[in-house]
Amino acid sequence: MGAPDPEAADDALALHRAVTDLVRRTRFPVAFGGLARDGAIHVTSIVGARTHSLEGLVVQESRGLGGRALVEKRPRLALDYRSSRSITHDYDRAVLGEGIATLFAVPVLVGGRARGVIYCGSWAEAPVGDVVARPAFAVADALSSELRIREEVQRRLALAPKSPEGATIAPAAREELRRTYAELRSIAAVVDDPAVRERLARVEQRLAALSQDGQRPADHVDVRLSPREVDVLSCAALGATNAEIAATLELKEGTVKSYLQSAMSKLDASTRHAAVATARRAGLLP
Template sequence: MGSPVDIDSDTQLVSRAVSDLARDTRFPVVFAGLEHGGAIHVTSIAGARTHSLDGLVVQQGRGLGGAALLEKRPRLALEYRTARSITHDYDRAILGEGIATLLAVPVVVSGRPRGVVYCGSWAPAPVGDLVARPAFRAADTISTELRVREEVQRRIATLTPAEPIPTLPAAAQEDLRESFAELRSIAASLTDDGLRQRIAAVQQRLAAISRDEPDPPAVEVSLSPRELDVIACAALGATNAEIAASLTLREGTVKSYLQSAMSKLDASTRHAAVAKARRAGLLP
């Protein structure tokens, strides 16, 4: 489980996903929550006409959402009130809102159920692929973001040393550079500003660790985030095509960023640009 800051951030992620889903889906009421302590804690609700869903906590294996969480697959109750394939522990909340048809889509991260996205209608209604697709997309969005955040947290925990290391063996230096480039690639895909800032702080420490001299570099150069992303990949010997694939950019866009960075660093080749970026303390 993450820290309170992480939980708040994850809650904001779910809230954004619910807001987007409420706009895109044909279901009039949407709600969702993440799993904590073996239960789904509903934290975001859109379109409800009552307060019946407020504070809803669904235990794993109970109700429609609990079954979806346990089985790690979507569950649908076309006639919720009379559905026999689920327990009815939460009828007071669901029927209190007047929901007749309910769809529950689990959020699965690396094979582990992490939450559930619900869509409900106040009258029985058929649910085909077209109707269900926005709910699947919302669950996938939450899943992808959570997976990236977990990877970032893992790398922050393993890559940030307690004390600066004055010198590193060649193999460790290369691993440091690869980790730096991958962190930049992960950060580029995040929507959470707080996490991006934390990653940036770790990157600065990684760059500082690799320098032999304790004093800050004399050369002051400012590269844009994308220019630094490209230079970090180029430092590993990646081609423009490989950089484009890693950063989900067009190859021509990579070339443009690289040329801009070379110009700012007053370098005639990518190798010279990498060397100057390291001397400037921008790269490990």
């Protein structure tokens, strides 16, 4: 038996948070979900169930409500699950065993791929209007963003050149970490969910700490940059122009210029390059 996969465990934890949020935000009493693996949805998170019927459920692609949502990459609804003719009934023992009458399945899409499906259900027939659909879509989008960011971080770290044990980070690896950090900042800037933004901030802090030269302590600079100033400065650190930063962060070019000037003033720097250098020495940027 192999060692536990920490990445898979993190993904499962993110899924569980999403399923828990689904019950809270849709007001449907039961929710469950799973990530896709080997052509099937492996349900690992269940919230609000009254029985054990859903435990260990594995939904094959194209089968049942969730299998269709996975393949079609769009939400699927069974208002009266028992009598629905639009789905196969391979999983009736699990779904009907829990007493679910209405079931709503939403795929979690990452880069055009269906990474999993989250479900919310009701023990009685219940309409699925905006009061249910909108929050369910929002939860799926937030989970999608978190999985996408985690994938990108792991991809970039895997590509980064490795330094010998005990040595400082190689220049190419450090630059890759900085690019990853800047991209995380740009993604977090357009995420609406405060909880997801907070988790992203913790990932950013770990990346920033990882990229620091452990042999040289950070300079003490009594400066507090706003989140947007850090966003803009992290992009500028990669050589992006004001126009490119504006496009990345979905801001106006004049707004970018204003944030840059504010950051430069706080850091007592006459140029953006000097501001970046000071911010890095202070540990404000990787």
